[in-house]
Amino acid sequence: MLLLDVDGVINSYPGPGNGARSGVEVYxxxxEDGVEWTVWVEPEVRGWLAELADTFGIVWCTTWRNANEAISPLVGLPTDLPQILLPVRGRGEPFWFCWKTPQVRRWAAGTRVTRFAWIDDEVSDADVDALSEPWLAGRLPGKRWEWTIQHTPAIRRDDLMLVRTRPQVGMTERQVGDLLEWGRHG
Incomplete structure (x- = not known):
């Protein structure tokens, strides 16, 4: 499985005060609320996503709750991909790992997925710890996310690959190559 974010991965923000780079497709x-957003997609992304979809089952892990309708057609992905439904951002999650991580761990436990890659502009080594270490559970008593970490099985570190993108660049050829290598030989 490959957990796929949109903003900062597929949608490469041009950065404050900068326009889109030459050749970037703008959509x-x-x-889901009908609000129009600008999405910048590098020309290579469509082909990279096709390669990734040939190797992985793709799962949306994004705040775009309507990613299948709004994003999939733009980048050539099927419009019936599964999606991890994320809570409203930043509601009491600790600062040392990505706010999506408790829900990702809950999703993995609920679907019995024990091996996956995740590409996002907000993940770090702390997320590998939060996904793979049961001991994190007692660190901040009383937090809502703690139950998820404590009551869901940990994922083996060897069965995780987290790739952090730079939001102004999005996914790169090297990152896609690393994901494909891991997916094919893992």
Whole structure:
């Protein structure tokens, strides 16, 4: 499985005050509330996603709750991909790992997925710890996310590959190559 974020991975922000780079495709999809957003997609992304989809089952892990309708058609992915439904951002999660991580761990336990890659602009080594270490459970008593960490099985470190992108660049050829290598030989 490959958990796929949109903003900062597929949608490469041009950065404050900068326009889109030459050759970048610019789209204006609407989110589930009908709000129009600008999405910048590098020309190579469509082909990279096709390669990744040939190797992995793709699962949306994004705040775009309508990613299948709004994003999939723009980048050539099927419009019926599974999606991890994320809570409203930043509601009491600790600062040392990505706010999506408790829900990802809950998803993995609920679907019995024990091996996956995740590409996102907010993941770090701390997320590998939060996904693979049961001991994190007692660190901050009383937090809502703690139950998830404590009551869901840990994933073996060898069965995780987390790739952090730079939001102004999005996914790169090297990152895609690393994911493909891991997916094919892991």
């Amino acid at each position: 204006r999809p609407r989110d």
